[in-house]
Amino acid sequence: MIENSVIQGDSTVVLKSLPSASVDFVLTDPPYFVKYRDRLGRTIRNDRYPGTVLDAFKDVARILKPNRLCVSFYSWNHVGAFTSAWKEADLYPVGHIVFKKVYASSQRFLRYTHESAFLLAKGRPELPATPINDVLPWHYSGNRGHPTEKSVETLKPIIEAFTKAGDVILDPFAGSGSALVAAALLRRQYIGIELEGNYCDLARRRLAGVERHSRAHSKAKSP
Numbered sequence: 001m002i003e004n005s006v007i008q009g010d011s012t013v014v015l016k017s018l019p020s021a022s023v024d025f026v027l028t029d030p031p032y033f034v035k036y037r038d039r040l041g042r043t044i045r046n047d048r049y050p051g052t053v054l055d056a057f058k059d060v061a062r063i064l065k066p067n068r069l070c071v072s073f074y075s076w077n078h079v080g081a082f083t084s085a086w087k088e089a090d091l092y093p094v095g096h097i098v099f100k101k102v103y104a105s106s107q108r109f110l111r112y113t114h115e116s117a118f119l120l121a122k123g124r125p126e127l128p129a130t131p132i133n134d135v136l137p138w139h140y141s142g143n144r145g146h147p148t149e150k151s152v153e154t155l156k157p158i159i160e161a162f163t164k165a166g167d168v169i170l171d172p173f174a175g176s177g178s179a180l181v182a183a184a185l186l187r188r189q190y191i192g193i194e195l196e197g198n199y200c201d202l203a204r205r206r207l208a209g210v211e212r213h214s215r216a217h218s219k220a221k222s223p
Helices: 011-019 051-062 076-088 152-162 178-185 198-221
Strands: 005-008 023-028 064-073 092-100 114-122 134-135 170-173 187-195
Touching: 005 198, 011 187, 023 152, 051 064, 051 076, 064 092, 064 152, 064 198, 076 092, 076 114, 076 152, 134 152, 152 198, 170 178, 178 187, 178 198, 187 198
Parallel strands: 005 187, 023 064, 023 170, 092 134, 170 187
Antiparallel strands: 064 114, 092 114
């Protein structure tokens, strides 16, 4: 295993090199397949149609240890493709999380003021001692590093609820590394996979900043 690393590559390929039953939790944000383009003209690779992208979840399930959980964001307009992929991977829903925004990210027939993620199980995970709410606040990242960047503060409560210090967290669609940064801040180990090299570099810089801060904090506490 290559803990505490960001690997550049196609997750459907890279995941096959990781050993079975080797990670404790998966938190990921796959493409939504909506041909997204932000106000700066930035786009996302593999965001045109589902194709084989969601086949990655077969290896996600294989790599997860028995009786563990996965949280995956998804797009409502392609929910059928997501749920089919999870079913084929033997990951079944045990919960649904809504993140409430204080603004509308877009509007057409409705004003879109939330994001959603499914809580998926492999086997029969233990129930958490203190379950978190299924509606959580959304913290806006500013999308400075990535056009659809999730904020660390949005993701930390999920990792904290379903893992413990030292656990290995996998994000096979890592983007700019927010889930990995959240894991590192909570003293979890992490493995990220990202297709685009510029986002891999950004994630590594962010994680190096966490490491520098942790070392400085530990040094300050030393007698």
